[in-house]
Amino acid sequence: MQLPRNPTRPVRIGSITIGAGHPIAVQSMTATHTQDIDATVAQVSALAAAGADVVRIAVDSQKDADALREIRRQSTANLSVDLQENYRLASAVAPSVNKIRYNPGHLYHHERQLPWQDKVRFIADVAARHDCALRVGVNCGSVDPAKRERYAEGDSLSPMLESALEHCELLDSLGFTRYCVSLKDSDPLQVIEVNRRFAEQRPDVPLHLGVTEAGMPPDGVIKTRIAFEQLISRGIGDTIRVSLTVPNARKAEEISAARQILEDIAAGRVRSVVDYGLKALNIISCPSCSRVENEAFVDLAAQVRDMTRYAQDHAITIAVMGCRVNGPGETDDADLGLWCGPNHVNLKRRGQSLGAFAYADILPRLKQELDALIAERGATGR
Numbered sequence: 001m002q003l004p005r006n007p008t009r010p011v012r013i014g015s016i017t018i019g020a021g022h023p024i025a026v027q028s029m030t031a032t033h034t035q036d037i038d039a040t041v042a043q044v045s046a047l048a049a050a051g052a053d054v055v056r057i058a059v060d061s062q063k064d065a066d067a068l069r070e071i072r073r074q075s076t077a078n079l080s081v082d083l084q085e086n087y088r089l090a091s092a093v094a095p096s097v098n099k100i101r102y103n104p105g106h107l108y109h110h111e112r113q114l115p116w117q118d119k120v121r122f123i124a125d126v127a128a129r130h131d132c133a134l135r136v137g138v139n140c141g142s143v144d145p146a147k148r149e150r151y152a153e154g155d156s157l158s159p160m161l162e163s164a165l166e167h168c169e170l171l172d173s174l175g176f177t178r179y180c181v182s183l184k185d186s187d188p189l190q191v192i193e194v195n196r197r198f199a200e201q202r203p204d205v206p207l208h209l210g211v212t213e214a215g216m217p218p219d220g221v222i223k224t225r226i227a228f229e230q231l232i233s234r235g236i237g238d239t240i241r242v243s244l245t246v247p248n249a250r251k252a253e254e255i256s257a258a259r260q261i262l263e264d265i266a267a268g269r270v271r272s273v274v275d276y277g278l279k280a281l282n283i284i285s286c287p288s289c290s291r292v293e294n295e296a297f298v299d300l301a302a303q304v305r306d307m308t309r310y311a312q313d314h315a316i317t318i319a320v321m322g323c324r325v326n327g328p329g330e331t332d333d334a335d336l337g338l339w340c341g342p343n344h345v346n347l348k349r350r351g352q353s354l355g356a357f358a359y360a361d362i363l364p365r366l367k368q369e370l371d372a373l374i375a376e377r378g379a380t381g382r
Ligand code: SF4
Pocket: 286, 287, 288, 289, 290, 291, 292, 321, 322, 323, 324, 325, 326, 327, 330
């Protein structure tokens, strides 16, 4: 079947181009410690061998950027890098990569006195000088608080949309058009809605699609499939990532899952959208990356899923996040949130901290909170 495609601009990322009718590119991200050069090069190679068109690496420090230089030397893969709050690292990483992702919601933390426009100008200038594409990566868990305040409490999509659109406008005005946009949420229905609204207003800008913190297979693949089927079948999406919580050795499953979804959509093997997460227990967990400080995280996510099976008919969301960089923000909207530190797991109930617990103690404590929530909602849990 010939799928419709939005008339997006071409954006070159190393040896591939996304947009303008090019095949939808598949991406993944390393979860090894970036400074462990051998392990990261091995994972980049494994992902590329599995069919990844672009591999993303997290860089949080100058030491990570130094390691990246050596990783670049040892790999021919198209590399992308994820900048967090320290936007100035762009100049250290740009010579080693083909694409830089920045998160508009993170530009407010460093050098608060500087307007965000100056920071974007800096990143765009660095990208242009080093032949890099950009991704404006907006995430539901880290939208600028000032934007959130302008909209009703339950409206998480409008601030995301406004943020993405204003960054596009600024980049365009700077004459930098080699960028794509992503608008990610852990709820596939929100992903469909926000990307649909963005594509309506900016059909020319290539979209990177993904359901963030989709969780473990098979649920994580199903959630992602729900979003991708609805968007790609309508011509929306130029590059995709399936984010899965899996151990490092199984990271290539992100690629095979993405290819399978694309193949199924192209062949018309789409499933109808289910009312996901509204009447059932919803466990979201991040796909892990180099920021994980305790590898027990992946096992913990699986243990949470197993331990909570008894509650599967209750409309409760539990978020399990791998680190203290994004964990605190990304667990705010969950009924129960866990984020992992080196020795402790932090537990939250509807955004309020309940304390930090040893890895050995967290499951019974989580169960206690889950039981209390179920009891509060009554026997049906609805
Ligand atoms: S929550 Fe932390 S560990 Fe998990 S993917 Fe995000 S940055 Fe990486």
